[in-house]
Amino acid sequence: MLKAVAQIPSTRDRILDAAFETLRRDGFARTSARAIARTGAFNQALIFYHFGGVNDVLLASLDRVSVQRMERYREVLAGATNPNDLARLTRELYLEDVECGHATVLAELFAASSSHPGLRDEMLKRMRPWVDFTEALIQRFLDGSPLAALINAHDAAGALLAMYVGVDLLMNLDGDRSRVVEMFDMADRAAVTLAPLMGGYAT
Amino acid sequence: MLKAVAQIPSTRDRILDAAFETLRRDGFARTSARAIARTGAFNQALIFYHFGGVNDVLLASLDRVSVQRMERYREVLAGATNPNDLARLTRELYLEDVECGHATVLAELFAASSSHPGLRDEMLKRMRPWVDFTEALIQRFLDGSPLAALINAHDAAGALLAMYVGVDLLMNLDGDRSRVVEMFDMADRAAVTLAPLMGGYAT
Numbered sequence: 444m445l446k447a448v449a450q451i452p453s454t455r456d457r458i459l460d461a462a463f464e465t466l467r468r469d470g471f472a473r474t475s476a477r478a479i480a481r482t483g484a485f486n487q488a489l490i491f492y493h494f495g496g497v498n499d500v501l502l503a504s505l506d507r508v509s510v511q512r513m514e515r516y517r518e519v520l521a522g523a524t525n526p527n528d529l530a531r532l533t534r535e536l537y538l539e540d541v542e543c544g545h546a547t548v549l550a551e552l553f554a555a556s557s558s559h560p561g562l563r564d565e566m567l568k569r570m571r572p573w574v575d576f577t578e579a580l581i582q583r584f585l586d587g588s589p590l591a592a593l594i595n596a597h598d599a600a601g602a603l604l605a606m607y608v609g610v611d612l613l614m615n616l617d618g619d620r621s622r623v624v625e626m627f628d629m630a631d632r633a634a635v636t637l638a639p640l641m642g643g644y645a646t
Numbered sequence: 647m648l649k650a651v652a653q654i655p656s657t658r659d660r661i662l663d664a665a666f667e668t669l670r671r672d673g674f675a676r677t678s679a680r681a682i683a684r685t686g687a688f689n690q691a692l693i694f695y696h697f698g699g700v701n702d703v704l705l706a707s708l709d710r711v712s713v714q715r716m717e718r719y720r721e722v723l724a725g726a727t728n729p730n731d732l733a734r735l736t737r738e739l740y741l742e743d744v745e746c747g748h749a750t751v752l753a754e755l756f757a758a759s760s761s762h763p764g765l766r767d768e769m770l771k772r773m774r775p776w777v778d779f780t781e782a783l784i785q786r787f788l789d790g791s792p793l794a795a796l797i798n799a800h801d802a803a804g805a806l807l808a809m810y811v812g813v814d815l816l817m818n819l820d821g822d823r824s825r826v827v828e829m830f831d832m833a834d835r836a837a838v839t840l841a842p843l844m845g846g847y848a849t
Contacts, residue, residue, distance in 0.1 A: 470760060470761050471760065471761050472761030472762070473761075550760065551760060551761075553757070553815060554756070554757040554758070554760035554761065554815070555757070555760070555761070557673060557674065557753065557754060557757035557758070557815060558673050558674050558675030558676075558754075558757065558758070559675070570816075592835075593832070593835050594832060595828070595832055598828045598829050598831075598832045599832065601816075601828075601829060602809060602813075602829050602832075604812070604816075605809050605812035605813040605815075605816050606805060606808050606809040606812055607812065608812040608815060608816060609807075609808035609809055609810065609811040609812025609813070609815070610805075610808040610812070612756060612757075612760060612808075612811060612812070612815065613773075613804075613807075613808050613811060625798070625801045625804075626801050626804060626805050628801075629796070629797060629798055629801045629802065629805075632795075632796050
């Protein structure tokens with residue numbers, strides 16, 4: 444009996460699923476408690492009971508996916524030992540972010556946080572682990588490379604994350620993802636050519 | 647008599663000034679017709695009479711500044727003959743964008759356009775001249791350089807504009823501009839070192 448119960452998604456999980464799905468499909472402006480409740484076929488009072496409010500459930504639904512994505516990024520990129528790997532694997536990870544809705548939901552919440560101070564602070568808090576992760580990754584590739592004198596890993600991480608958020612926002616606007624793939628192709632070609640500049644990690 | 651009248655800003659200009667100022671100061675969510683009218687001390691009906699609606703006046707106020715900025719970018723960057731100049735001048739232009747409110751207003755409208763389909767199409771239309779300008783600029787530096795084989799000017803322009811929009815959005819979120827200056831310092835150092843790779847334009 445207990446086993447069977449454990450396999451049914453909890454109410455909390457059902458609310459998180461519906462919130463993520465609604466935000467992804469309809470965008471922030473159309474994601475009301477009512478819209479989320481309609482997506483999940485439950486009473487909208489449950490959202491307030493379990494999460495307090497709409498922004499809270501949206502952030503919680505982002506967090507659930509972000510934690511999984513961070514784990515995946517760590518796992519996959521731990522295996523990258525040269526710039527070519529890095530370019531190839533980062534492209535795969537980015538396309539997974541698009542596929543699973545993480546990229547869209549991030550773009551929606553970043554865009555919305557421009558007008559919602561409470562959301563803004565929460566989104567900035569959520570940037571930090573990604574800045575730290577990206578910075579450590581860049582630093583790993585810089586150590587022992589002549590590029591280390593040129594590139595500050597913290598600033599480079601900020602620039603890359605800004606690009607990630609900007610690309611997400613612009614892709615959400617026009618929906619043309621083929622151009623992102625082309626950007627990665629370009630990064631690939633650059634990585635192959637610039638690999639000799641990367642000391643310890645060069646192929 | 648006619649001369650004196652010409653020096654007084656037209657009603658249209660007063661409305662555009664007030665719209666830009668309100669959007670810059672208060673953000674998109676708080677920029678109602680009422681708020682714009684309060685900033686400019688005029689009757690809010692004038693906004694609808696002259697522009698049709700709030701989004702229309704906001705776009706028109708962006709356009710007025712964007713046209714000036716595009717002219718300035720063209721003029722200043724026409725004089726850039728090597729990557730070091732390019733890095734230094736682009737940094738100055740970006741700081742001017744921040745100073746005059748262009749960066750903030752762009753970030754606000756891009757963020758808002760994620761939730762407003764009508765605004766979205768208008769903002770995408772407004773990206774095009776900047777993509778074309780950036781692409782032509784990159785192409786000018788690539789011609790005759792060994793990097794031309796690696797870098798597609800159109801994709802690179804897309805990546806740079808995505809970074810511009812992302813940086814604006816993130817800066818608007820936490821207001822820490824010192825980090826953007828650090829990113830430009832890094833680009834400066836990279837330009838100095840990579841200059842020998844740039845064929846015709848190298849110092």
